[in-house]
Amino acid sequence: MNYHRFKLPKAYCPKCSRKVELLFSEESSLSPQFYICFKCKTIGQFGVGELSTNDFSAFTIERKKEIQEIVEEIPDKYIYKAKGSQLRLEEKSDTYVRRWLSLYEYEKVFGEKIGFETIDFREDIGLCKWCNRPLEGRRRSFCSDRCSRNYGKATFFKRGISTLPYRIASRDRFYCRVTGEDLAMINRFGVRIPASNQQLEIHHLVLVSAGGSDHEANLLTVSKQVHKDYHSGVAYAVQAIENIKEQQLLLHRDKMYAKKINKST
Structure with missing residues (x-):
């Protein structure tokens, strides 16, 4: 299974607040899905294969929307009252x-x-x-x-x-x-x-x-x-x-x- 590697707004590392890189397959939400921070060396899983492209435009509209919703699951750096x-x-x-x-x-x-x-x-x-x-x-x-x-x-x-x-x-x-x-x-x-x-x-x-x-x-x-x-x-x-x-x-x-x-x- 091929994975796409890209960045999106609101996708930030919960430890250092730097923008993370996302690894998602183009077709299925059932496969493992990850975010990687190269600043503090953090890997988080949302749920590897070959990294074929850095292009988010390859995804369908429905898959893009699904990924945007998944990205919201990245935990916040701090817990507020x-x-x-x-x-x-x-x-x-x-x-x-x-x-x-x-x-x-x-x-x-x-x-x-x-x-x-x-x-x-x-x-x-x-x-x-x-x-x-x-x-x-x-x-x-x-x-x-x-x-x-x-x-x-x-x-x-x-x-x-x-x-x-x-x-x-x-x-x-x-x-x-x-x-x-x-x-x-x-x-x-x-x-x-x-x-x-x-x-x-x-x-x-x-x-x-x-x-x-x-x-x-x-x-x-x-x-x-x-x-x-x-x-x-x-x-x-x-x-x-x-x-x-x-x-x-x-x-x-x-x-x-x-x-x-x-x-x-």
Whole structure:
């Protein structure tokens, strides 16, 4: 029996979250079916022969649909208290700890991608993102490799914030949604950079303790002071955030609460 070897979206290793390679026969679902991760050397079986091709297009429409459904059986890397929740089960202590969903987990749980992949604060795209000097030649973002490296360090390597909350801050353009305070970093050239100035936090409108999810509709960019004031019961912060929460619940209630996991499955 010939096996086809290929990759598909949502087929990720449960140990290291890298994309796995799938081994499926073209004809039968009764034959052994595997996924292989070459990063952590993991082999999982869904249920070998000759690897004849890497082409998924060779399968019939019905077989493609069947394989897509089987791929969903690859176990998740972590066990969460509920689908979309931040609370991840820690095996050693058998307790739940806080951890932001990855972009892959977000897409798998909510069935949609979170937007706001990149953000560009420049009013003039002819200027360097880092030093604000005019671009020359074919350059479109940075006037030099040094500026590119410095920008990358600030917005990725040393930004000190997970990818999901970073996307939310980007959505809100690094402004506090309550006070309008600018929470973006200002570099030595006086240029506003899409990175936290260490005064930025992401608030769950429906609290995690109350079953709130990590869906973007449930997340709000606020300053550290506003966040502290809200949880301390200070009137201005409570009123402003509760007003936003009520508006969001009218539109996105089903996404803002994490869905309970059926323990019997």
